Each structure stands twice: as C-alpha cells, then as structure tokens.
Amino acid sequence: MPIPREDIYDALYQAGKKILESNPCNIQTSAAGTTCHGGKLPNCCCVGCKHLGPTGCTVESLACKLHLCYMVPKDKDAQFIALRLLKETARLHGVPLLARGDKDQTLGVDKNRSGCWEM
Numbered sequence: 001m002p003i004p005r006e007d008i009y010d011a012l013y014q015a016g017k018k019i020l021e022s023n024p025c026n027i028q029t030s031a032a033g034t035t036c037h038g039g040k041l042p043n044c045c046c047v048g049c050k051h052l053g054p055t056g057c058t059v060e061s062l063a064c065k066l067h068l069c070y071m072v073p074k075d076k077d078a079q080f081i082a083l084r085l086l087k088e089t090a091r092l093h094g095v096p097l098l099a100r101g102d103k104d105q106t107l108g109v110d111k112n113r114s115g116c117w118e119m
C-alpha cells in the first residue's frame with residue numbers, strides 16, 4: 001500500500017527541521033529584531049509572510065523548511081545537499097513544494113501547475 005502523501009510531507013518536514021537545527025542561516029534574534037547571517041540581511045526570508053507570528057512561523061511549510069538561499073555560505077554545502085535530497089524525495093512522491101504554503105495548501109496544489117515545485 002502506498003504511503004499517504006500527508007505522512008511523507010510530515011516525515012520530510014521533520015527531516016528538514018533536523019537539518020536546519022544547526023542554524024546554517026545564522027538566524028539571530030534580539031530586542032532589535034531578527035537577522036540572518038550576522039546582520040548582513042536585516043530581515044529573513046519570512047518577512048511579509050502572512051504565516052509569520054510574533055515568535056516565528058505559525059504553520060509547517062515544507063517548501064520553506066527545505067529552502068536555503070544563496071546567502072548561506074559555501075561551508076554549509078552538506079546542508080544544501082541534504083535538503084536537495086529531501087526535495088527530490090518530495091518530487092518522487094508527488095508532494096508539491098509551495099513556497100509559503102501550509103500543509104493543506106501545499107497538498108491541495110495541482111502538481112502539474114508550473115511554478116509550484118520550487119521556492
């Protein structure tokens with residue numbers, strides 16, 4: 001019996017979360033606000049997102065959890081590769097990656113629609 005996409009989504013989300021525990025984005029939070037890469041970027045990629053709450057993300061967005069941008073230093077290649085493998089696993093199992101999408105939105109996406117696979 002095939003594994004339900006909901007379960008694959010959850011497993012990939014948890015795996016991505018584990019990879020990001022080492023904080024490759026160097027996210028720092030202080031009274032002045034949140035920065036990544038030691039203040040080189042004044043706002044992380046969550047800025048302006050409707051899911052951003054006072055203490056962080058309020059949903060479990062798989063696409064976001066598997067994303068690292070070009071600002072992340074090259075010495076984080078292991079994390080880039082690990083996340084890339086998780087993205088490929090999502091693709092193989094027909095789980096779309098919808099940037100800033102929560103679980104229901106993501107799994108409701110038509111996987112044949114262009115632009116829904118990547119951040």
Ligand code: SF4
Nearest residue numbers: 046049052057061064
């Ligand atoms: S959905 Fe993505 S961009 Fe929005 S708050 Fe959550 S992690 Fe950030």
Ligand code: SF4
Nearest residue numbers: 025036044045068069
């Ligand atoms: S992916 Fe890029 S913009 Fe987003 S938190 Fe990491 S370093 Fe910052």
